[in-house]
Amino acid sequence: xxxxxxxxxPIAASALARLEAVADVAINNDPLHICTRDELIAAVRDAxxxxxxxxxxxxxxxxxxxxxxxxxxxxxxxxxxxDLAAASRRRIPVTAVPSSYLDDATADLAWALxxxxxxxxxxxxxxxxxxxxxxxxxxxxxxxxISGRTLGIVGMGGxxxxxxxxxxxxxxxxxxxDPRRLSADEERELDFTWVxxxxxxxxxxxxxxxxxxxxxxxxxxxxxxxxxxxxxxxLINTARGPIVDEAALIRALGSGRIAGAxxxxxxxxxxxxxxxxxxxxxxxxxxxxxxxxxxxxxxxNTCVDTILEALAGRRxxxxxxPEIYAAA
Numbered sequence: 001x002x003x004x005x006x007x008x009x010p011i012a013a014s015a016l017a018r019l020e021a022v023a024d025v026a027i028n029n030d031p032l033h034i035c036t037r038d039e040l041i042a043a044v045r046d047a048x049x050x051x052x053x054x055x056x057x058x059x060x061x062x063x064x065x066x067x068x069x070x071x072x073x074x075x076x077x078x079x080x081x082x083d084l085a086a087a088s089r090r091r092i093p094v095t096a097v098p099s100s101y102l103d104d105a106t107a108d109l110a111w112a113l114x115x116x117x118x119x120x121x122x123x124x125x126x127x128x129x130x131x132x133x134x135x136x137x138x139x140x141x142x143x144x145x146i147s148g149r150t151l152g153i154v155g156m157g158g159x160x161x162x163x164x165x166x167x168x169x170x171x172x173x174x175x176x177x178d179p180r181r182l183s184a185d186e187e188r189e190l191d192f193t194w195v196x197x198x199x200x201x202x203x204x205x206x207x208x209x210x211x212x213x214x215x216x217x218x219x220x221x222x223x224x225x226x227x228x229x230x231x232x233x234x235l236i237n238t239a240r241g242p243i244v245d246e247a248a249l250i251r252a253l254g255s256g257r258i259a260g261a262x263x264x265x266x267x268x269x270x271x272x273x274x275x276x277x278x279x280x281x282x283x284x285x286x287x288x289x290x291x292x293x294x295x296x297x298x299x300x301n302t303c304v305d306t307i308l309e310a311l312a313g314r315r316x317x318x319x320x321x322p323e324i325y326a327a328a
Contacts, residue, residue, distance in 0.1 A: 002022065002023055002024050003022070003023045003024070003048035003049060003070075003311050004023060004024045004025075004026070004046055004047050004048050004049075004068075005019055005023045005024070005025045005026070005047060005048065005049040005050075005051060005307065006025075006026050006027070006043045006044055006047045006049075006050055006051065007019070007025060007026070007027040007028070007051040008027075008028055008034075008035050008040070008043075008050075008051065008052045008053055008056045009027075009028055009030070009031055009033075009034075009035075009053055010027065010028075010029055010030075010031050011027075011051070011300040011303075012296060012297035012300040012301065014297060014300075014301060015297065015300035015301045015303070015304045016300075018301070018304050018308070019051075019304055019307070019308075022308065022311075023048070023049070023311070026043060026047075028043075034055045034056065034270060035056060037057065037059070037061070037062065040056065040057075040058065040062045041061065041062055041065040044062060044065055044066035044069060045065055045066060046068060047066055047068065047069060048068050048069065048070050048071075048311060049069070049070060049071045049072075049073065049307045049310065049311060050066070050069060050071075050072045050073070051073045051075075051303055051304075051307060052072065052073070052074050052075075052082070053074070053075050053076070054075070054076050054081075054269075054287065055081070055269060055270050056074075056081065056082075057081045058072060058081065058082040058083060059083050059086070060083045060085075060086035063083060063086045063087055063090065063092065064086070069090070069092055070092065070310055070311060071092060071093050071094075071095065071306065071307050071310030071311065071316065072087060072092060072093070072094045072095070073095045073303040073304070073306050073307040073310075073316075074094065074095060074096050074097075074303065075096075075097055075299045075300065075302075075303050076096055076097070077096055077097060077098075077099045077102065078096065078212070078213060078240075078320075079094055079096050079320055080213065082094050082320075084320060084321045087321060088321045088323060088324050091324045092324070093306075093310055093315070093316055093319045093321065093324060093325075094319065094320045094321050095303065095306035095307075095310075095316050095317070095318045095319055095320065096318050096320050097299045097302050097303065097318060098302075098318060099157075099158060099159075100158050101290075101295060101298060101299060101302075102158075102159065102289060102290050102295070103158040103159050103161075103162040104162050105289060105290055105291075105292045105295050106159045106162070106210075106238050106289040106290070107159055107162035107163040107165075107166060108166075109238050109264055109285070109288065109289050110159075110163050110208050110210070110236055110238045111163065111166055113236050113238065113262025113263070113264065113283055113285065114146070114151075114206050114208065114234070114236050114262060115146065116262055116283040117234045117236070117259075117260045117261065117262040117281075117282070117283050118143060118144055118145060118146050118149075118206065118234060119143045119145065119146070120141050120143045121283075122282075122283045123141065123280060123281075124141055126280075127141075144205060144232055144234070144259065146170060146172070147170060147171050147172070148171055148172070149172060149173070149205035149206065150172065150173040150174075150175060150203055150204045150205045150206070151167055151172045151173070151174055151175070151204060151205070151206050151208065152175045152176065152177070152195075152200040152201070152203065152204030152206065152207045152208070153167075153174075153175070153176040153177075153192065153208050153210060154176070154177050154178075154197065154200065154207065154208070154209050154210060154211055154220075155177075155178055155209065155210035155211035155212070155239065156176050156178040156182055156192075156210070157178075157210060157211075157212065159210045159238070159239070160176070160178070160210035160211075161186075161190065163208060163210060164176065164190045164192050165190065167190075167191075167192075168190075168191060173203075174190075174191055174192040174193065175192065175193055175194075175195050175199075175200050175203060175204060176190075176192045176193070176194060176195075176200070177194065177195060177196065177197045177200045178194075181194050182194070197225075198225075198228055201225055201228040201229050202228050202229070202230070204229070204230075204233060205230065205232065205233050205234070206233065206234050206236060207221075207229065207233065207234070207235050207236065208236040208237075208238075209221065209235070209236065209237045209238070209239045209243055209244070210238070210239055211239055211243060212239070212240075213239070213240035213242055213243060217243050218242050218243065219242065219243070219244070219245040220243050220244075221235070221243060221244045221245065221248075221249075222244075222245035222248050223245065223248040223251075223252075226248055226249065226252040226257060226258060227252075227257065229252075229257075229258050230258070230259075231256060231257060231258060231259065232259050233258050233259060234258065234259055234260045234261060234262065235249070235258060235260075235261040235262075235263075236261070236262045236263075237261070237262075237263050237264065237265055238264045238265065238289050239265060240265055241263075241265040241266040241267040241268070241269055242267050244267065245267075246266065246267035246268070246273065246276065249261065249276075250273065250275050250276050250279070253276075253279050253281055253282060254275070254279060259281060260281035260282060260283075261281070261282050261283075262282070262283045262285075263282065263283070263284055263285065264285040264286075264287055264288060264289055265287055265289075266287075269287060272284065302317075302318070305317065306318060306319075
């Protein structure tokens with residue numbers, strides 16, 4: 001009997017064809033609909049594999065509803081919304097995609113958001129669409145600008161370094177903070193200067209976040225940290241939403257404590273507070289850091305690779321709970 005796979009949202013045609021060649025595939029074909037918990041439970045009852053994405057919450061109840069489940073494949077880098085402990089109790093491998101896949105695409109988006117807020121592009125777009133064209137040399141849409149400013153990068157992993165390399169094309173002062181300082185050669189190559197986080201926040205006109213979400217980085221940027229930033233400064237977050245205390249950010253943006261923010265990630269996705277959505281000094285993206293066609297296809301096929309390996313009885317790559325393979 002062919003295995004059964006449930007896919008939670010549309011995926012690249014090449015990846016879907018590979019699954020359909022060896023399995024009976026059921027799929028939620030609506031890209032705008034995130035499966036509810038009840039829908040997931042119903043869908044996995046007779047599934048041998050679950051292919052899921054960033055906003056799918058796969059808790060113990062979903063896992064327990066699937067007695068035949070042999071693998072959970074995720075296209076996330078860190079499957080934070082999958083109950084790894086529940087999966088491990090059943091010796092079900094949970095797989096993800098390598099973080100390095102996303103370095104360039106996410107760095108590109110960070111710069112897109114930086115330009116969008118730094119030159120007030122979204123505000124200008126909204127005005128034009130409403131039929132409002134301020135005098136082209138009036139002071140109405142004056143902005144901070146980019147050239148000659150100070151960029152601070154928090155986190156010099158793969159995405160942080162990719163963002164830093166892009167900074168070499170602009171006349172900027174360049175600061176970074178990471179608990180593990182780069183080598184002197186890397187600092188010279190990137191032309192970035194290491195400083196303590198508080199100094200980076202005080203000095204930077206643009207603060208771009210590129211740290212991983214861990215217990216110690218949750219709310220890394222909160223009321224105190226936002227209070228250190230210049231009132232003319234902007235915060236860019238393409239990393240993970242909970243790195244920023246969203247309630248504190250909303251207060252800082254609403255009061256003019258900082259000038260604005262460009263955000264691709266949010267603390268309680270997919271929910272975004274109405275207060276944040278209503279602030280004019282923000283550019284809000286729909287978590288599209290990896291939304292490049294070739295990249296999404298690569299991610300989908302990597303996820304399919306892991307599912308097919310597990311269904312064949314082999315240990316798949318990129319397992320997030322490797323302890324299930326430890327000798328009993």
